[in-house]
Amino acid sequence: MTAAQDQTTAVRPGEELELAKLDPFLRSHFPNESGPLIIRQYPSGHSNLTYAIQLGHREMVLRRPPFGSKVKTAHDMGREFRVLSKLHAHYSPAPHVLLFCDDVSVVGAPFYVMDPIHGTILRKDVAPHLHFSAEVATRLSESFIDNLAQLHSLDYNAIGLADLGRPQGYLERQVQGWIERYHGSKTNDLPEVETISSWLQQNMPPEQIPALIHNDYKYDNVVLDPKNLTKIIGVLDWEMCTIGDPLTDLGTALAYWVDARDPPEMLETRWGPTTYPGSLTRAQLVHRYAQKSGRDVSNMSFYVAFARFKIAVIVQQIYFRYHQGLTKDERFATMPRLIKLLLRAALRTAETSTI
16 A cells, blocks of 8 residues: 555454455456465554455455444445545545445455555654655645645535535534543543533534545545655545534644644654654644635634544544453553543643634
């Protein structure tokens, strides 16, 4: 799927795919491929599981829900496949999907297969061999936000995705829904949850004109041209895509974006190389988005506070699976601290009205 920044590894124990059933299924759809079936795993994701498939000379990527997940609506493979099958022709960074399978006997859950996107994905720190100068960081920051504004400008009716979501009342449903999701995966008593929950319910702004939104837009979900790191050639992980308030999408991107001058505990939550010299600040990203989209961004503090709370809940849901013994991925063991840091950041944003 990607170059040096996202190498595959052996499949994690407990997340294996059964070759005896997957092999004949794939060969029935790709009968001209006569070589062996080889499966490896992309280890960096925390939600849906992603595998590199080699069938003869053909490369593919397989996506399936995580083992042991209770949140079925967040892992609807059929929905994600339908979105991408319509979106790719209108928005080229969306992956090109090949086939969908709802027969759970093949790999234990519904899944879909897509073409790989060969490029570079940036994680928390940039690999030493990549030329990531201040100029590159600035231009990539601009491309990152411009690409989001482009997504929000798409005519989802013309694409055939008007039935993807219910835009009226979207923001209110989202706030209430994420509060409920937290309590559905609760493992510890965190007093910050009640405080930020009440603030969000009492300070909801008027909704924006709806748009097609990604809902998890951040550096490690975009694929860059290896020859030009300022050019986005792919956007991954469309599992939460819907029709809704586009400022929730911008808020999510900002919640993942840590500034170089943020407090030390905020720096602990950094997901990508957003603190590198030349990177735009959150305020600069908002200003550029407003210029590109023409949207009113005067209530961004609400959207950022909500996004930080939402990310905390997502991490809590992931940790819940580990806490229950439903996954053995040891990366999840330290998540309680991250959850607390995100909740505190959400409260700071709410109390200070700054992003």
